[in-house]
Amino acid sequence: MTEDMSEATTHESWIGQLDSYLDGELDSGQMLQLDRHLRGCPGCTAEALRRLQWKRAIRSAAQCYVPDPSLRERIQRSISPAKPAWWQWRIAFAATTALLLLFAGARIVQWEIVQSNQHLVQESRIVGELADLHVATLASANPVDIVSSDRHNVKPWFAGRIPFSFDLPELEGSQFELVGGRVSYLEQSPGAQLLFRVRKHQVSAFIFQARALPADFVEAEEMDARSFHLESWQHNGLQYFVIGDVAPDDLHALSSLMHNKN
């Protein structure tokens, strides 16, 4: 009697686990135990099969409602990431193009400003250097290495000292007087410095090879530096500078004389 009761209790406890077993909710240890019990207990096995059939019947009956295709479309429309309309694409394209053009324009302007500034910097640096050379010459006890007012003496003196040749103008009858000349350096390149006197003022004329100057150097015809006036021009690959504290007209007159000769 006691054994029967105990067996019934055991069966009840196994059957009590059947739903969890069929729902796959038992842990692996409990599953193994129940599996083992079912293999040896036809009553519990039959009950497990009945419950399994019941589960299948519920599933088969309850899986019966299918959404209408129009519902899928409506939902898809309501949750899909918004796609821009054709006119929005065009606006976006136009805006992007405008931005790119604006950016490119800004870059070009910026580049031009930088280039222009670079030219100005180069010019002011070169002019400053020439002004320094001129001042140093005026301050020197021996301002020139060849002292002569005769252009036929001065020009040959430069032969072999500088890598180019030039002509000196005939100054007879003009207000200008040739003092002499010396070798000078600009941007590590040798050139000729000629010193002229006009009344009580002295004017330097510098001649360098144009290629010795920075590639982006663009000479201004007339410039001022530290109250000196300067004129420059380029001819036959040579760069000419005339600098002094004389009136611009005097400077121009000397420049014209030299320009005509070269």
Place this chain on the structure above:
Amino acid sequence: MCVLEERSSAASFEQLALPLLGPLYNFAHWLAKNREEAEDLVQETYVKGLKGFASFEPGTNFRAWIFRILRNTFLNSRTGLKGVTVPLDLSGDDVIAHADLETPETILIERASQQIMQEAIAELAVPYREVLLLCEVEEMSYLEIAAALAIPVGTVMSRLSRARRALRKAVEEKLRRSSP
């Protein structure tokens, strides 16, 4: 949230949620018991899901998350507000001693048509119907059901047990009434 993030989030939501349209609609139909209301429920669920998708933690159970939205949407609907109470007549013993019942399942199932089974499911109280459907049709684990219905796992087990018992009783009753 920037436009790109929004679009990426909407795309992820669409990817996760659209494959669940069939199961969600089936569940919604069983809850609402009519097509129009089920469609409204599902559509509202998707809209709410998309809105609240930022609160969904990646790596957690998306299916349970969206079923929970559907179920909450239903509970707040007119139909849902009517029938969510758990009937007391089935409370008590959680263990169904099927072997003691009069009709064996094999015969019962053979005799019960799909229509009788469907009517019996539809007559179940909502708390039993939903737990039964999520377990038997959606094959959710007890933990998933607990997450979807926002109830403890123990409650899932007891409701499931009662739901099965109530269903069997209802099917038997219907068969008895239909037999000559």
